[in-house]
Each structure stands twice: as structure tokens, then as C-alpha cells.
Amino acid sequence: GQNIDQPTEMTATEGAIVQINCTYQTSGFNGLFWYQQHAGEAPTFLSYNVLDGLEEKGRFSSFLSRSKGYSYLLLKELQMKDSASYLCAAMDSNYQLIWGAGTKLIIKP
């Protein structure tokens, strides 16, 4: 079957670095997406990886290892506004997204 796993909740301190992990099993693979979702709002796109390696976008970076079925989202210089849920989604061979349950990130001052 198809499956995405990510931690339910993480806590970090303002100004610090946090890494949110995601493992996936899909029928075929056409890339992995990370989205940010604030409570009661729609998800917003953060990053897309289809090749192995690290993609950096400002304070946010995303890493992919296709052989391990593994990705992580790295958030640096954490700000209070980064408190949100982070959703991992893998695209299968039919170009459909399989979504993880999301990781709720709590930032403490």
C-alpha cells in the first residue's frame, strides 16, 4: 500500500533549527512536496524535490533520498510565525498526491 509517515508534533525554540522527517512508500514516484498549513487555513507550497539532494530556499531547505524513501524539511532561524503544521506529500506514478498527516510545529520563545 501507499503510506507517508511523519512525526505528529515537534517543539523548538525561537531562533533555533528544526528538522522534520518524512518517510514514504508509493507506487511509483514523481517527487515529494512540502506544504505549510496554519491552523484553519489552506496549505501553502514550500518545496518540491524529485532528485536526490538538498534544495535551499532562504530559511527553509528540503532534502530527498529516493533510495531510502526519505525526506526532511529543515527550518533555520525559527520565528514565532513558523508555528504551523508541515505536510509532506509524495506524488505516485499516476501523478496523485499521497499526503502525510502533518507535523504540528510549536515554537517557544
Next chain:
Amino acid sequence: DGGITQSPKYLFRKEGQNVTLSCEQNLNHDAMYWYRQDPGQGLRLIYYSQIVNDFQKGDIAEGYSVSREKKESFPLTVTSAQKNPTAFYLCASIPDGDVQPQHFGDGTRLSIL
């Protein structure tokens, strides 16, 4: 500005009632999607449409119906057959072509009276 508009933002359903959630986009996107999100769970696909007058069932289509008469519009009807409709409903679209991120509307929160 281009975007996806969902309405209403909040909706209440009585027992035995059908309700329709609106989703309109002016992005000229071909594919449109409806997802359901429950607390602590990922997005689950209800229906999707890749072209006008055609749509496909997702993982949890039972109790729901859709239409795609116009490219811009993809309304979702929650029928009385859906016994547990309380959830956050999200509409999304993507352009045709290479792999692209989905754009989402602001969502509709549906509750039972």
C-alpha cells in the same frame, strides 16, 4: 488577482440535507481537486477532474458528488448519504503540463446541526 475561491467559509448541515460547496478558479487551470481534512489526519482525496465534463472518484467518494460543466467551476455536493460530513473541505487546482504544486482555496468548514 488570480486564485481559487471557495464559498461559504462556514456551512451547517441538517440531518437528511444535501449541501453544495462552491469552488471557482480564474487561473485557467485544467485539473481541479476536492480534499477532506479531519483533525490529525492528512488530506484525503474525494474527487478530481482533469478536464471539463469528466471527473474521477478519489479514495473517499462515497456520499459525495461533483460536476465540471465549466473549466472554472468544480462544485462539491455533500449528500445525506455522507453520515459523518463534519470536516474541513479544500479545493485545489494545478495547471496542465509538468509536475506543478497544487494551489488551494481557503477552505470550507462544514458542521452538522
